[in-house]
Amino acid sequence: MKTKFLALAALCRYLLLGCIALICGAGCAGSIKEFYPDSYFEADRVYLNRPLRxxxxxxxxxxxxxxxxxxxxxxxxxxxxLQKNGAELLFVxxxxxxxxxxxAIAINLNLPQRDYAERIRALNRKSIAKDLGLTEMHINGRVMTRWDYVSHGARFAEFFFALDTYNIRIAFWSTPTVFERFYPVYLDIISTLDFVSRY
Structure with missing residues (x-):
């Protein structure tokens, strides 16, 4: 499992680093300290990020x-x-x-979610084997953009939304052989998105 996870993490890194650097420009290096401290409650299977709500x-x-x-x-x-460029990996x-x-990745760009998705899509165009398009969605009263694509032998569903001035991306990916079976699960998970108070 560790090897497969590292391979998936490497793929994620390859696809996303270039686009973050191009969007944000260079930033200053920091220690491993979270901008947006968060938690995953394994017993309840709940991810909670109070700073980003x-x-x-x-x-x-x-x-x-x-x-x-x-x-x-x-x-x-x-x-x-990512932190060097002003973004943060919230969880893997x-x-x-x-x-x-x-x-999941968060960055403070203050862009509409569709504009952010289109920028990421354009910046990753060369590494995408098959672009399946952008789709507008409404989850709990919030507009989201979903980007479906195939890259480096993996099938992705990436969800973009904005909270205040923050742009957030949550991507699910798997081997194409299991993706179709689990795509409804990814949609169910993203449909549980709840917007909470900071306090």
Whole structure:
């Protein structure tokens, strides 16, 4: 599982680092300290981020890491590189068998979610084997954009939304052989998105 998770983390890093650097420009390096401290309550399968004011409820046996100090080395490196550019890896996770993965990134760009999704899409165009398009969605009264694509042998569903001035992306990916079976689960998870008070 560790090898599969590291491979998925490396793929995530490859796809996202370039686009964050191009959007944000260079930033100053920081230690492994979270801008937006968060938690995953494994018994309840609930991810909670009070600073950014949202929660998600996961279905199945996902293992999520929110503390960069508990992440695998590849994810910690990715975390540091994102922070240098003003973004933060909120969490990474995978299923026990290592065939599916998830990650979330937040950045303070103050863009409409569709504009942010289109920028990320354009910046990643060369690494996308098959672009399945952008879809507008409404989840709990909030407009979201979903981008479906295939890259480096993995199938992705990436969800973009804005909270105040923050742009947030949550991506699920897996091998194409299991993606169609679990796509409804990813939609169910993102449908649990709840906007909470900071207090």
């Amino acid at each position: 949202f929660s998600l409820t996961f279905r199945g046996n996902w293992r999520l890491f929110t503390d960069p100090n508990e992440m695998e080395e590849g994810a910690r490196t990715f975390f540091r590189e 996770g995978a299923t026990p068998e290592g065939t599916q993965a998830v990650r």
